[in-house]
Amino acid sequence: MSSPPLPRRTLVTRAAALSTVPAIGALAGWGAPGSAAAETTRSGGVASHEIALGTQRLQRSGAGRWATGRLDTAAYRMLALTWTGRAPGLRVRTRSGGRWSSWQALRVLHDGPDTGSREDAGRRGTDPLWLPEADGVEVLVVGRRPGDLHLVLLDPGSRPGDARARASIPGGRSGAAQEDSDEPARKKPRRSPRPRLLSRKDWGADGSWRDGKPVMCRTIQQVHVHHTASGNDYSRGDVPAMIRSMYRYHTQSLGWSDIGYNFLVDKFGRTWVGRAGGPGKPVRGAHTLGFNNTSVGVAVIGNFETSGVSGKAVTAVVKLAAWKLDKYGRRPSGRVRVYSTGSDKHPKGWVRLRVIDGHRDTNDTACPGQSLYKKLPAIRRRTRKRAKRYGGTG
Template sequence: MSFTRGSCAHLSVLVGTTLAVALTVLPGGVATAASPPSATSAEPDIMLELQADGLVSKATVPLADAAPAAARSSSQGTLSPRLSTSTFSQVALTWRGKDPGASVRVRRNGHWSTWKDLEPLGDGPERGSAEGRRAVDRRASDLVWVGSADGVQVRSSNARADDVDLVLIDPGETSSDRARTTSTTESNKAERTAAARVAAAEDEPVTARLATSTRHAPRPNLNARRTWNPDPRKLNGTPVYMKRLKQVHIHHTASGNGYSRSDVPRMIRGMYNYHTDSLGWFDIGYNFLVDRFARIWVGRSGGAHRLVRGAHTLGFNHKSVGIAMIGNFESADPRREARTAIVKLAAWKFGKNGKRLATGRVRITSKGSDRFPAGTTVKLPRIDGHRDTNQTACPGQKLYDKLPTIRRRTQKRMDKYAVPQ
């Protein structure tokens, strides 16, 4: 791995000695620090800087000056020193060239965590789009939520990875993060009104409703952008609107599952900073996010009721909506209440845009992904998982296995509310 120059981190005077610590190659080829930094240093090795919003703090620290040439040339990878930091809660890497195959561990309450892989990010704007041209020319990992931590160590399986930067974010905390927010288990006026229409027409066959209806499933409860306090100065451009909706792409954020209700606005605020400030995207990539408490959060700006083009599914953003469930569902089961939130959101977006089907497949032409080259026309499920379009594990095996049921439940909800005027 290699450090770049220039960052928004403040490195203490200890870095001259701490980050210059030579790495030695252990048996098996993994490099480790000859003398790790003291955890009792008066000032941390990495100090996050408060951003202009007075809320989010961030550090972007290059990694290769800590590794001498011998360690960098090792085919077995490297291990950074244990670095003390000011408080952070989210961590990621960005790089150029080959995937570093990195994992991190952090220090919380004086104890070091187990290692956690940093998976390459499969989200993003298409390279030929205006947003893609503005984005930084770097690859990136998912942004992982680690809770309150004050130390970090990075391990790479690819010592030849180039120009690797460590990104640490503390999203800050406001009183509004603990404010009451609504979930989809609570009905709203739109749902009650629509339910009354269904009750009035419950004796009419569904097929007759579909033939004459301009009605659709109601909007579920949404938590507006202001509830997670994005800094508007981080926006890079303006929303782009789509004319048609063909798909809903389901994601997970791969950011961990052990979060509280009040953590969620902070997590989204950190994602927003990472997507805009570190990666140069217009806005947060996802159109909507769903937490484990069944709350739906508006992500990308431009109007929740409109067809805003996101940066969630590389090559397939142009006729779709991206919904991310917050957490990692490779081995953990997503809660049924959270899956219901996806069902309600997908049914509303499809119905509002004149779609009658949530099941089956549609033909769509790729704008260029690592699975389907630009110009390739494929048939994909109307509600699919990120892995259907890109080489990624997203949305995690456990959530992916639930997609057939999510499709059927979404269709059932759309049919239920297709009541004639």
């Protein structure tokens, strides 16, 4: 009989405290004296390697620079780094197919639960990086050298259904009756319909990673648009594995109660249910620091600082935003007065923001990437048009 899952804060505390546990196949080349410790776990089909990069592992490589050197590792597909306190400057290069990549900077992850909330474990991290299968890594720290830096390597594996995933939640009717209502459908449309969705089961969510029951917002005032910054070179069959990896990272490495986003959209135009609690309900996410309490967070999978966003992905965002906002009578093209619980851009208090905005409008971040951010005016117009077509609020 398996043991019950540990409380989320316990898991994060244990990961942060690693210093002498021997690696279990995680780092093939880390057997030398003074090597950093690693904890390898496998559950939900995901192999997770958490490696403490202490002062012995990070060696000075110049003024204000520390590096690990090139390291052999077990196979992985997603990489991230975590720490506590002020963010360091972080760069990595990785080895795939026997060849080392060029250096690339890792951005600080600005998605997250509100400060002081139940799921705020106090640990920070980078945006996760999705890669071709890799078996080596080198980490460079520029500036402050943190004492509790951890390298996270994730191998989500693959499931037979990953490549064949199809929407298991059909599109809703365009009347007043929706999936969360017992009211009979009306002949005259009253709301924007629910788009087709892929469920948590479709991407392989392991329910034991969650911590606690979903928390509901009292209302929905906004849709915050994000990108995952994880990379654009992925196939249809990669997407469930990518989401499983993000879920593992958010819950087990950062200590959140669930995956942060309410929904995720891929470049093929598919919409995936993220956080548990029911897609038709006002589930509070952990996606926009200071503004989670009355909003929905949708993340488009990819990095749109370096690439354009697909038309199919934009259309999926429009359909999702129309459905979620129309249920609460919000004007997709308008502005709304919302309460900030405190972010790195807006202190506590009331602020007026777009009903559909980009993550950079609420936090000090480049998210959702310049090319996706430039699409927001068109997304607002199209969402308004769709809402009016079904008799909703335009």
